[in-house]
Amino acid sequence: MDVLLTEANWKAKGLPLRSMKEKLSQSKTGISEALRVLATMDKTLRAEILNAALVKKMDTVLKATETALKKLKAEDKKLVALRDNMVKAVAGYRKEHNDLVGRITRDNIGSISGGIKMLRAQAVKEFSTENQDFVDGATKVANADAVKIMAYIDTIDVSTLNISNAGRWKTLIDERAQWEKDVKQALKTSLLEIRKGQGDTIDRLKASCQL
Numbered sequence: 001m002d003v004l005l006t007e008a009n010w011k012a013k014g015l016p017l018r019s020m021k022e023k024l025s026q027s028k029t030g031i032s033e034a035l036r037v038l039a040t041m042d043k044t045l046r047a048e049i050l051n052a053a054l055v056k057k058m059d060t061v062l063k064a065t066e067t068a069l070k071k072l073k074a075e076d077k078k079l080v081a082l083r084d085n086m087v088k089a090v091a092g093y094r095k096e097h098n099d100l101v102g103r104i105t106r107d108n109i110g111s112i113s114g115g116i117k118m119l120r121a122q123a124v125k126e127f128s129t130e131n132q133d134f135v136d137g138a139t140k141v142a143n144a145d146a147v148k149i150m151a152y153i154d155t156i157d158v159s160t161l162n163i164s165n166a167g168r169w170k171t172l173i174d175e176r177a178q179w180e181k182d183v184k185q186a187l188k189t190s191l192l193e194i195r196k197g198q199g200d201t202i203d204r205l206k207a208s209c210q211l
Contacts, residue, residue, distance in 0.1 A: 017079035048114035
């Protein structure tokens with residue numbers, strides 16, 4: 001956050017410039033209090049930048065800070081300049097926040113503090129939690145072999161996902177089920193043939209051992 005919007009900077013560079021006349025006509029400016037709340041909200045919002053409820057609260061805090069600044073009665077030119085620059089800093093805070101939000105994409109949301117948490121919360125509102133569940137699960141098996149991938153796919157309902165190849169997954173699942181049947185049948189056939197052959201071998205062995 002811009003140093004101009006810190007309470008410490010205001011107390012060090014703003015308050016000393018207030019004249020006695022100003023203090024008598026406006027004993028309380030509310031600026032220190034507003035900056036204190038702003039600092040707390042800034043820390044909270046930075047932990048969850050995509051939390052709409054927190055953004056709304058921050059909007060209220062920024063408006064209150066701006067109002068307190070604009071109501072300040074100041075005669076000293078340096079104090080007037082400081083106040084005007086602080087008002088600009090409030091606008092700058094908004095722009096910085098909006099620019100940061102604007103740069104968030106699906107590829108980098110995981111690196112944003114609280115990003116995935118808020119994405120999942122939004123998905124709950126939109127009844128689309130299955131999509132994030134799929135991302136979480138599929139990521140874990142992405143580098144596994146095809147058998148493990150299919151085992152994972154078999155645990156979900158692909159028809160609930162926002163994907164264009166749901167039909168292809170359904171076909172692969174059906175093909176896998178048939179393949180498993182074919183494998184079991186092939187093993188059964190092989191065992192029967194080997195056992196039959198061994199039966200013939202035993203018969204010949206028995207014949208050679210007759211007295």
